[in-house]
Amino acid sequence: MFHPRSLAFGIAAVLALTASHGRSESPKQKEPPVLPNEAQVMQVKLKRSQALLEALTKEDFKQIEESANSLVRISKATEFLRAYKTEEYEFQARVFQRSAETLAEKAKAKNLDGATLAYLDMTVSCVACHSHFRGRKRD
Numbered sequence: 001m002f003h004p005r006s007l008a009f010g011i012a013a014v015l016a017l018t019a020s021h022g023r024s025e026s027p028k029q030k031e032p033p034v035l036p037n038e039a040q041v042m043q044v045k046l047k048r049s050q051a052l053l054e055a056l057t058k059e060d061f062k063q064i065e066e067s068a069n070s071l072v073r074i075s076k077a078t079e080f081l082r083a084y085k086t087e088e089y090e091f092q093a094r095v096f097q098r099s100a101e102t103l104a105e106k107a108k109a110k111n112l113d114g115a116t117l118a119y120l121d122m123t124v125s126c127v128a129c130h131s132h133f134r135g136r137k138r139d
């Protein structure tokens with residue numbers, strides 16, 4: 001699951017995604033590639049999850065599957081970025097990945113209700129993880 005090639009691929013994907021977000025400080029020069037920080041990764045996650053809501057309402061299963069798979073890849077590829085590796089973080093990250101995987105599977109099976117439910121699970125994990133980091137523990 002975490003072999004280096006898929007990790008490298010994932011990072012490249014995240015870089016490509018974040019690079020297209022209008023950063024004008026000429027990253028083309030000789031400087032080594034800058035790894036995206038957590039905030040940049042999250043902006044990509046936000047875009048993907050917004051695209052998911054749109055795709056769900058349009059019943060665009062292909063787009064749902066793509067966005068969900070992209071979220072899984074981003075989440076797995078950026079695990080090492082996490083400066084705050086609490087148990088709760090790991091747990092929420094797993095819940096997030098699992099629901100995004102389920103979302104992709106349901107989309108593949110053209111199961112709109114299942115996909116919607118998985119989307120909700122995923123959204124809950126976004127909120128739960130953030131809430132944890134603001135010190136408002138939920139249980």
Ligand code: HEC
Nearest residue numbers: 038039042043045046049089092093096125126129130133
């Ligand atoms: C496993 C934990 C976890 C999950 C799941 C998670 N996030 Fe985050 N998120 C964080 C942390 C930690 C930060 C703070 C990062 C920072 O500011 O460096 C953050 C920050 C953010 C930010 C603010 C970024 C900024 O520009 O400052 C957004 C937006 C965001 N997350 C969206 C999402 C969305 C949407 C999802 C679900 C699709 C999600 N996150 C899932 C941990 C998580």
